[in-house]
Amino acid sequence: MKIGLVFGTRPEVIKMAPIYIKAKEMGIDIVSIATAQHREMMDMMLKVFKMKPDYDMNIMTENQSLNGVAAKVLVKLEEIICKENFDWIFVQGDTTTAMAGAISAFHKGVKVGHVEAGLRSGDIRDPFPEEMNRRVIDQVSDLLFAPTTNSRKNLLEEGLNKERIVVTGNTVVDALYYVQEKFDLDSIRKKYIEVENYILVTLHRRENWGEKMKKILEGIKEFSQEYNLPIVFPVHLNPKVREIVKEVLDGYEKAILLEPVDYITFLSLLKGARIVASDSGGIQEEAPSFGKFVVVCRNTTERPELIESGYGILAGTEKSSVYKALVRGIDVKVDRTKNPFGDGKAAERILKAVI
Secondary structure (H helix, E strand, C coil), rough: EEEEEECHHHHHHHHHHHHHHHHHHHHCCEEEEEECCCCCHHHHHHCCCCCCCCCEECCCCCCCCCHHHHHHHHHHHHHHHHCCCCCCEEEEECCCCHHHHHHHHCCCCEEEEEECCCCCCCCCEECHHHHHHHHHHHHCCEEEEECHHHHHHHHHHCCCHHHHHHECCCCCHHHHHHHHHHHHHHHHHHHCCCCCCCCEEECCHHHHHHHHHHHHHHHHHHHHHHHHHCCCECCCHHHHHHEEEEEHHHCCEEEEEEEECCCHHHHHHHHCCCEECCCCCCCCHHHHHHHHEEECCCCCCCHHHHHHHHCCCCCCCCCCHHHHHHHHCCCCCCCCCCCCCCCCHHHHHHHHHHH
């Protein structure tokens, strides 16, 4: 059996790496295919997991469009599929790389496995374009690796055959266990901030660009001032994000603004945080493994397990709502024995399902 593993962004590498590592351990022929939709941030992650792509499309260009990314992946992956005799193509999540990769494989008659299937926000334009991407991928996939029972329920409600769905847990937990075994996270964190008492912030979502992000940051800043807590913020490379961050936080003495950090450093910052404010889907999955409460700075979430398990709150994007959510969340005691996203054995379940 031969599996093609397609990825192009930092989160995809994090969640695909455990499958790559486990497949090697099990003696499965696995071929890694990088699109480099996000070149620099993808490469950071590959180094962490000691992965070298067998194929590298290198598609990233300045000011690339979603259609441009999709078109390149469709064509270039077809060329690779024609060279290799794949039994399966695996894609992960909801990126344009994943959507185009799934369609390209489907067109060529290769079975598609969707890692992290079944997530839904309920609004096809929020998050954009991720909600549309994940729905399309689920339609063309032969096996749907749902990370939770909620995800499985979403797929069943859409009429997808239960025989196609396997509940696996989320591979992000596998990745976290890998990192914790190999790195001293506390020592790494101390290079940036000595104390374990700060707000960890990440913001990058396309639908939050502009006035929404400004209001979110104003709410976080007000909370920081009120509670005398530093803000630690690895700022995304996107110029539109950086412009807003500079406008609100430049010169604020309690804001530690960092360049994008590698995955190990980020996890060290997550482990030491008092509370998290983010619009990232990945952090919603990672934080429970460290017992951290997340203020989700969005109007919807496709990860309701975070809220239901008491690990987070949906804050919206208004200054006052973000501030109030942080106030509510700062002293919440989470149940660290109940991780809604799995036990670190998702990759093994995924590979056994295709075997």
